[in-house]
Amino acid sequence: MHRVLLTAPDDIDGWRASARQLATQGVDPADIVWQVGDAPDDLFGNIDLEQAATPAAFSVPRAFLDLAESAILHRDPQRFALLYALLVQLRARPGLMQDRADPLLRRVAALAKAVRRDIHKMRAFVRFREMKADGASRFVAWFEPDHHIVRANAGFFVRRFASMHWSILTPEISIHWDSQTLSEGPGAQRSDAPDGDPVEALWQGYYAAIFNPARLKTGAMLSEMPKKYWRNLPEAVLIPDLIAGAQAREAVMIARRPTLPKTQDDSAT
Amino acid sequence: MAQLTTRQKLEILADAAKYDASCASSGTTKRDSRGGKGIGSTEGMGICHAYAPDGRCISLLKILLTNSCIFDCHYCINRRSSDVRRARFTAREVVDLTLNFYRRNYIEGLFLSSGIIRSSDYTMEQMVEVARSLRQDHHFRGYIHLKTIPDADPALLHQAGLHADRLSINVELPTESGLKRLAPEKDGGRIEGAMRHLRSEIEDGQDARRKYKSAPRFAPAGQSTQMIIGADAADDRAIIARASSLYDRHRLRRVYYSAFSPIPSPSAVLPLRRPPLMREHRLYQSDWMIRFYGYDAGEIAAATDAATGCLPLDIDPKLAWALNHRATFPVDVNRAPREALLRVPGLGVRAVDRILLSRRHRRLRLDDVARLTTSIRKLRPFLIAADWRPLALADCADLRARLAPPAQQLDLFT
Numbered sequence: 001m002h003r004v005l006l007t008a009p010d011d012i013d014g015w016r017a018s019a020r021q022l023a024t025q026g027v028d029p030a031d032i033v034w035q036v037g038d039a040p041d042d043l044f045g046n047i048d049l050e051q052a053a054t055p056a057a058f059s060v061p062r063a064f065l066d067l068a069e070s071a072i073l074h075r076d077p078q079r080f081a082l083l084y085a086l087l088v089q090l091r092a093r094p095g096l097m098q099d100r101a102d103p104l105l106r107r108v109a110a111l112a113k114a115v116r117r118d119i120h121k122m123r124a125f126v127r128f129r130e131m132k133a134d135g136a137s138r139f140v141a142w143f144e145p146d147h148h149i150v151r152a153n154a155g156f157f158v159r160r161f162a163s164m165h166w167s168i169l170t171p172e173i174s175i176h177w178d179s180q181t182l183s184e185g186p187g188a189q190r191s192d193a194p195d196g197d198p199v200e201a202l203w204q205g206y207y208a209a210i211f212n213p214a215r216l217k218t219g220a221m222l223s224e225m226p227k228k229y230w231r232n233l234p235e236a237v238l239i240p241d242l243i244a245g246a247q248a249r250e251a252v253m254i255a256r257r258p259t260l261p262k263t264q265d266d267s268a269t
Numbered sequence: 270m271a272q273l274t275t276r277q278k279l280e281i282l283a284d285a286a287k288y289d290a291s292c293a294s295s296g297t298t299k300r301d302s303r304g305g306k307g308i309g310s311t312e313g314m315g316i317c318h319a320y321a322p323d324g325r326c327i328s329l330l331k332i333l334l335t336n337s338c339i340f341d342c343h344y345c346i347n348r349r350s351s352d353v354r355r356a357r358f359t360a361r362e363v364v365d366l367t368l369n370f371y372r373r374n375y376i377e378g379l380f381l382s383s384g385i386i387r388s389s390d391y392t393m394e395q396m397v398e399v400a401r402s403l404r405q406d407h408h409f410r411g412y413i414h415l416k417t418i419p420d421a422d423p424a425l426l427h428q429a430g431l432h433a434d435r436l437s438i439n440v441e442l443p444t445e446s447g448l449k450r451l452a453p454e455k456d457g458g459r460i461e462g463a464m465r466h467l468r469s470e471i472e473d474g475q476d477a478r479r480k481y482k483s484a485p486r487f488a489p490a491g492q493s494t495q496m497i498i499g500a501d502a503a504d505d506r507a508i509i510a511r512a513s514s515l516y517d518r519h520r521l522r523r524v525y526y527s528a529f530s531p532i533p534s535p536s537a538v539l540p541l542r543r544p545p546l547m548r549e550h551r552l553y554q555s556d557w558m559i560r561f562y563g564y565d566a567g568e569i570a571a572a573t574d575a576a577t578g579c580l581p582l583d584i585d586p587k588l589a590w591a592l593n594h595r596a597t598f599p600v601d602v603n604r605a606p607r608e609a610l611l612r613v614p615g616l617g618v619r620a621v622d623r624i625l626l627s628r629r630h631r632r633l634r635l636d637d638v639a640r641l642t643t644s645i646r647k648l649r650p651f652l653i654a655a656d657w658r659p660l661a662l663a664d665c666a667d668l669r670a671r672l673a674p675p676a677q678q679l680d681l682f683t
Contacts, residue, residue: 005514018435043536044610066333074467078518090438095629095630096630098627098629098630099627099630099631100623100627100639100640100641101623101627101631101633101637101638101640103640106640120316123316124316124317124318124319125318125319125532126374127373127375128373128374129373130372130373139372139373139512141374143529156312157311158303159301159302159303159310159312160302160308160309160310161302161308161372161374162301162302162303162305162307162308163302163305163306163307163308164308164372198367199370199373200373201276202275202276202279202366202369203370203373205276205279205280205283206279206280206283206330206370207319207321207327208280209279209280209281209283210283210286210287210288210321210327210331211285211287211321211322211323212287212288212321212323212325212530213323214530215323215324215325215528215546216322216323216532217322217323217324217325217546218322218324219324220320220323220324220325221320221321221322221323221324224317224320224326225319225320233319235319239322242321242322246322252505263325
């Protein structure tokens with residue numbers, strides 16, 4: 001039995017180094033325990049990986065690495081083992097990455113897909129609130145991702161909000177940007193983030209006004225913006241009333257008497 | 270009249286803008302704000318930052334500069350004879366709103382349109398000023414879409430293209446007769462002339478970029494247009510033919526459809542009932558079939574109903590085409606070329622690509638296909654797999670009934 005200790009739930013480098021070594025040694029996937037953190041439970045005793053001086057090099061397709069980089073961020077505790085099993089199979093069947101009907105590949109691809117969606121939704125649904133102190137502004141957001149994506153997703157916010165000072169607080173980790181450097185801090189709570197921002201009233205006004213009550217399609221909204229996100233979206237508190245009012249508003253429009261075209265002269269411009 | 274607050278103006282001018290269907294923020298150049306003093310980025314795929322209960326994505330701050338207008342187009346909520354409340358933003362107010370929303374990660378950028386006040390040139394100048402200020406005064410690197418005014422001075426359109434990612438000009442109605450009746454002050458010839466002009470500016474810009482890396486970009490996300498569906502008598506066949514000819518002649522990125530929907534203060538010339546939203550959806554599906562599935566407009570026309578000229582509402586146009594061309598099926602999932610697989614109802618582009626890769630490694634059985642697609646039920650009659658061969662389609666008189674979704678409860682308003 002081999003035990004691999006990874007430094008963090010998104011420790012792709014640690015996983016890669018260990019997986020490479022184990023695969024070179026031909027270790028069976030069933031004989032490995034993958035564990036995050038430095039406090040191993042003692043179910044199997046502490047059996048560490050034998051350090052091979054120079055692990056033999058072998059290459060894997062780019063497609064595998066891309067998949068692994070995403071899938072490893074999934075919260076499923078099995079992800080490290082599944083990726084290792086896929087790596088072992090891939091060495092026996094080099095074309096495996098193209099065989100999208102393979103059950104193991106499909107399972108890992110599903111993990112990666114869920115992670116990519118989570119990354120995308122974080123980019124979409126983070127909502128910054130401005131905090132002012134000593135004349136300087138900091139934009140702070142509270143977000144609750146499904147998977148271990150925050151560190152991997154930081155680059156997007158750096159590229160987009162490079163000249164701002166901002167923080168994204170999540171239960172597992174916090175990231176901070178001061179227009180020069182990205183730093184990390186421990187997990188936070190919702191109450192650590194500001195509880196409002198005056199611009200949110202404008203945003204809510206916009207959200208309500210851009211909605212077309214004649215085209216109610218709540219299913220389409222829910223599939224892209226599921227309710228689990230609503231509690232951190234300032235505009236979402238409006239949704240129940242907008243839906244309730246929608247059909248009544250359309251009926252009023254239809255019942256209203258039409259107006260006749262005017263000539264150009266009597267229009268105010 | 271009392272001064273309107275920013276919020277009141279925003280509500281009026283967003284309400285007036287929502288009949289524009291486009292919210293795309295994709296397909297422009299890749300850029301970010303690292304190492305600069307500005308703000309913003311675009312990374313290829315746009316992001317939908319919220320969804321309204323109408324199911325539509327909110328990606329851009331979509332507003333009018335003003336909803337006052339000297340035109341009187343019957344389908345438009347902002348026509349001069351409409352009794353809606355009027356408002357007007359200054360360029361500065363739009364710039365501030367865009368930046369304030371962007372900094373809080375509400376939006377990808379701005380989609381600015383406007384009613385026409387004083388003159389086309391005056392209005393266009395104001396819109397260009399918003400884009401110029403965002404780009405030059407604030408180094409805004411997010412997405413900008415400007416709705417351009419066909420009659421405006423070409424020099425202004427040129428300025429617009431230097432600042433905006435996308436430009437659009439609405440053809441408004443699918444037919445010339447519809448335009449004459451419902452938008453008597455607009456001129457179809459001038460609209461298409463402006464589109465032709467934009468196409469050549471966009472192509473010149475691309476040419477210049479190929480020769481000189483430092484040449485300015487002109488509307489890197491191209492141009493698009495919109496047609497209103499159901500306000501005039503045009504059938505789907507006419508609409509598809511018009512869209513297809515616009516794509517060909519002006520190299521449009523997208524043709525958007527907007528099902529005419531009841532507006533406050535309607536004109537007496539208009540139908541009071543909206544066309545079913547499903548009609549708009551079917552037209553979008555046919556648009557995808559042309560752009561991604563290798564159908565041409567004539568083939569889509571063959572899927573319309575002979576009497577009404579419209580696509581069926583109860584089944585999608587790809588299935589409708591397949592049912593009208595049963596001899597083409599079933600196709601063998603292990604042998605058929607890509608073009609044939611793309612025509613199988615229920616098989617999307619990604620599923621087809623996965624099938625093509627996977628079948629190099631195994632003879633696909635029905636179970637394998639099921640793993641590569643979302644629903645095997647709809648596919649089965651059209652496919653041959655290693656362990657599956659359907660009855661000849663011609664023998665299934667009830668195929669349409671079996672594949673059409675069950676009838677739904679009647680909509681209150683149709």
